[in-house]
Amino acid sequence: MCDPHALAKLLMSGDRRSLARAITLIESSRPEHRTEADALMEALSAGGVRQALRIALTGSPGVGKSTLIDALGIMLTQRRLKVAVLAIDPSSVRTGGSILGDKTRMERLAREPLAFIRPTPTNTVLGGVAVTTKDTVFLCEQAGFDVIVVETTGVGQSETVAAELTDVFVLLVAAAGGDELQGVKRGIMEKADLVMVTKADGVLQAVAAQTCAHYSSALKLLARRPSDPENYPQAVTVSALEPASVESFWTHLKHVETWRRDSGVWQMRRARQDVDWVKSELRERVLLRAECDPRYRETVANLEAAVLRHGSAFHSKVRAQLREALQF
Amino acid sequence: MCDPHALAKLLMSGDRRSLARAITLIESSRPEHRTEADALMEALSAGGVRQALRIALTGSPGVGKSTLIDALGIMLTQRRLKVAVLAIDPSSVRTGGSILGDKTRMERLAREPLAFIRPTPTNTVLGGVAVTTKDTVFLCEQAGFDVIVVETTGVGQSETVAAELTDVFVLLVAAAGGDELQGVKRGIMEKADLVMVTKADGVLQAVAAQTCAHYSSALKLLARRPSDPENYPQAVTVSALEPASVESFWTHLKHVETWRRDSGVWQMRRARQDVDWVKSELRERVLLRAECDPRYRETVANLEAAVLRHGSAFHSKVRAQLREALQF
Numbered sequence: 015m016c017d018p019h020a021l022a023k024l025l026m027s028g029d030r031r032s033l034a035r036a037i038t039l040i041e042s043s044r045p046e047h048r049t050e051a052d053a054l055m056e057a058l059s060a061g062g063v064r065q066a067l068r069i070a071l072t073g074s075p076g077v078g079k080s081t082l083i084d085a086l087g088i089m090l091t092q093r094r095l096k097v098a099v100l101a102i103d104p105s106s107v108r109t110g111g112s113i114l115g116d117k118t119r120m121e122r123l124a125r126e127p128l129a130f131i132r133p134t135p136t137n138t139v140l141g142g143v144a145v146t147t148k149d150t151v152f153l154c155e156q157a158g159f160d161v162i163v164v165e166t167t168g169v170g171q172s173e174t175v176a177a178e179l180t181d182v183f184v185l186l187v188a189a190a191g192g193d194e195l196q197g198v199k200r201g202i203m204e205k206a207d208l209v210m211v212t213k214a215d216g217v218l219q220a221v222a223a224q225t226c227a228h229y230s231s232a233l234k235l236l237a238r239r240p241s242d243p244e245n246y247p248q249a250v251t252v253s254a255l256e257p258a259s260v261e262s263f264w265t266h267l268k269h270v271e272t273w274r275r276d277s278g279v280w281q282m283r284r285a286r287q288d289v290d291w292v293k294s295e296l297r298e299r300v301l302l303r304a305e306c307d308p309r310y311r312e313t314v315a316n317l318e319a320a321v322l323r324h325g326s327a328f329h330s331k332v333r334a335q336l337r338e339a340l341q342f
Numbered sequence: 343m344c345d346p347h348a349l350a351k352l353l354m355s356g357d358r359r360s361l362a363r364a365i366t367l368i369e370s371s372r373p374e375h376r377t378e379a380d381a382l383m384e385a386l387s388a389g390g391v392r393q394a395l396r397i398a399l400t401g402s403p404g405v406g407k408s409t410l411i412d413a414l415g416i417m418l419t420q421r422r423l424k425v426a427v428l429a430i431d432p433s434s435v436r437t438g439g440s441i442l443g444d445k446t447r448m449e450r451l452a453r454e455p456l457a458f459i460r461p462t463p464t465n466t467v468l469g470g471v472a473v474t475t476k477d478t479v480f481l482c483e484q485a486g487f488d489v490i491v492v493e494t495t496g497v498g499q500s501e502t503v504a505a506e507l508t509d510v511f512v513l514l515v516a517a518a519g520g521d522e523l524q525g526v527k528r529g530i531m532e533k534a535d536l537v538m539v540t541k542a543d544g545v546l547q548a549v550a551a552q553t554c555a556h557y558s559s560a561l562k563l564l565a566r567r568p569s570d571p572e573n574y575p576q577a578v579t580v581s582a583l584e585p586a587s588v589e590s591f592w593t594h595l596k597h598v599e600t601w602r603r604d605s606g607v608w609q610m611r612r613a614r615q616d617v618d619w620v621k622s623e624l625r626e627r628v629l630l631r632a633e634c635d636p637r638y639r640e641t642v643a644n645l646e647a648a649v650l651r652h653g654s655a656f657h658s659k660v661r662a663q664l665r666e667a668l669q670f
Contacts, residue, residue: 052665056658063654074402152656288655292645292664295655299668300632301625310628317620326391327616327623328480330384336620337380340627 018050022057025157028096030130033157037132040149045306055149058156065284066098066155067271070176072166072202073186078212078254080119082186083163085254086263087120091128095161098130098154099123102147102166102176130154148179148291177205178287181280182270184208187229189222189251204236206247207270210263214251222251241283243273313339346378350385353485356424358458361485365460368477373634383477386484393612394426394483395599398504400494400530401514406540406582408447410514411491413582414591415448419456423489426458426482427451428475430494430504458482476507476619505533506615509608510598512536515557517550517579532564534575535598538591542579550579569611571601641667 024032040051073079087097123129134147147164154162164180166172177183185206209229214222229249253259274280304310320332352360368379401407415425451457462475475492482490492508494500505511513534537557542550557577581587602608632638645667648660
């Protein structure tokens with residue numbers, strides 16, 4: 015595909031097309047691309063590792079993730095900060111596959127030279143998302159981005175993936191009656207540093223404040239984590255339409271970051287994430303190696319034939335064959 | 343833990359405690375339980391394979407999944423049909439971890455002797471959900487259940503998992519303005535046999551009809567699948583409060599099932615699903631085998647040490663070590 019060293023150099027100089035090419039390379043599962051990706055990653059890390067502020071931002075469809083990221087991103091690029099947005103759920107960006115996908119989102123930010131927006135494919139094998147997104151975060155850091163937002167929809171596994179590769183976790187929720195808390199999984203609440211009630215402007219302002227109070231109470235039910243500054247996790251209201259509100263969002267993020275860096279929590283968290291990541295990368299490689307083994311491929315073909323012959327994957331003959339398959 | 347043959351016999355006679363014990367056994371990742379689970383599955387399939395109607399039911403939190411399943415389940419058990427509900431998202435059942443989890447859901451159905459409700463843990467390794475749920479579906483079939491509902495929240499990977507192990511796919515959506523379509527991923531729409539606008543009663547009735555018309559139009563944008571009866575996929579309104587509406591839901595499900603069985607689509611779909619399942623089961627076993635290898639464990643320990651020494655999983659020395667790790 016290309017010379018990994020040349021690509022690494024261009025990427026580190028801030029060339030966006032090189033960054034896009036590098037991401038495409040690491041997303042590929044073709045064996046020759048894997049080798050090139052390894053070489054690229056090694057070339058990139060040889061000169062030291064840069065570190066951005068990584069933010070996970072999660073919430074149900076329609077809650078206003080894109081609008082808020084757009085507003086925050088514009089504010090930060092105006093301050094000459096480089097902002098990357100990686101959307102684990104591809105339907106939330108323009109190039110994604112939502113039914114009414116022609117409606118533009120983050121359209122102001124997409125035009126900013128200091129911003130980079132990229133959907134991460136979710137149609138790979140399970141587990142692949144985590145590995146690919148982690149690599150993409152690293153590529154963005156080496157390309158000199160200051161802030162990286164990993165955006166996901168709030169349900170399923172994607173928010174767990176996002177939490178495992180970011181420094182701060184933000185949960186967006188809609189202004190609504192108190193009963194809506196029911197829909198939020200405890201697991202997500204426990205990850206959150208900030209629970210933000212969105213669209214806190216116009217007619218929704220009073221409802222948003224009320225919802226925010228409900229979430230404040232709910233957060234108090236959770237055990238305090240030693241990794242949190244005082245008064246965090248915190249529920250706040252936010253309006254993407256009001257610059258002061260977006261500014262306050264940024265202040266919260268910086269406060270959590272600074273506290274964690276000063277206390278050493280930040281570094282410990284990254285080390286633990288890195289260890290977890292290395293383990294999942296190793297698992298991924300074990301699988302890739304198996305799939306390249308001709309005996310493995312023969313086993314798969316035999317199992318397929320057995321399933322079709324016996325009419326069910328659960329037939330005792332298929333299960334016996336599956337058990338014997340791992341003797342090779 | 344127990345004699346697999348005795349457990350299989352009790353399970354097939356319809357004993358619910360044995361079914362619950364069998365599910366707990368297959369969900370365990372302990373090596374000795376894996377061996378017992380294998381023996382159990384083999385004992386269960388030796389006498390032939392029973393087949394239930396498997397329904398995937400997906401939708402965002404709050405859309406009314408539990409209420410509709412409760413109403414449908416009660417109707418079916420009154421007709422002496424045995425109904426199992428497997429919730430991939432555990433927050434939707436009583437035993438799950440939602441913040442206000444004390445609020446009972448599916449409370450009528452939970453008391454029915456012909457019904458069985460079970461959350462499926464999602465906190466296992468990625469990929470594990472699919473394998474475990476498929477096994478659980480099989481256990482319920484062998485226990486003589488006629489209808490198995492696999493319930494998931496509509497975002498993330500869970501709905502893909504559900505689609506891959508069921509015969510009919512139902513997407514529940516809330517009555518709302520047309521713009522809400524934006525939040526539905528194209529991938530989910532493309533899987534749906536039925537898009538059902540819930541809570542079509544009282545003040546929401548007119549809005550539900552309007553939303554339903556929007557989804558009808560959206561469905562027409564999708565390419566017709568050869569696996570569909572005429573006029574399907576279809577958008578309809580439903581009210582869990584009205585018996586005639588629940589009855590109509592069941593009629594739709596039976597119509598799709600009958601057409602697919604008669605056309606041979608149903609059998610082909612199950613065969614493809616079974617082949618896919620055997621492949622992922624094989625992958626899972628490759629990983630388990632690797633993790634039992636002392637050289638693998640040593641590699642993990644060395645990699646952990648390297649990450650902590652060099653301060654980043656992306657350091658070139660860590661990457662080199664990772665690459666060499668697979669030489670064993």
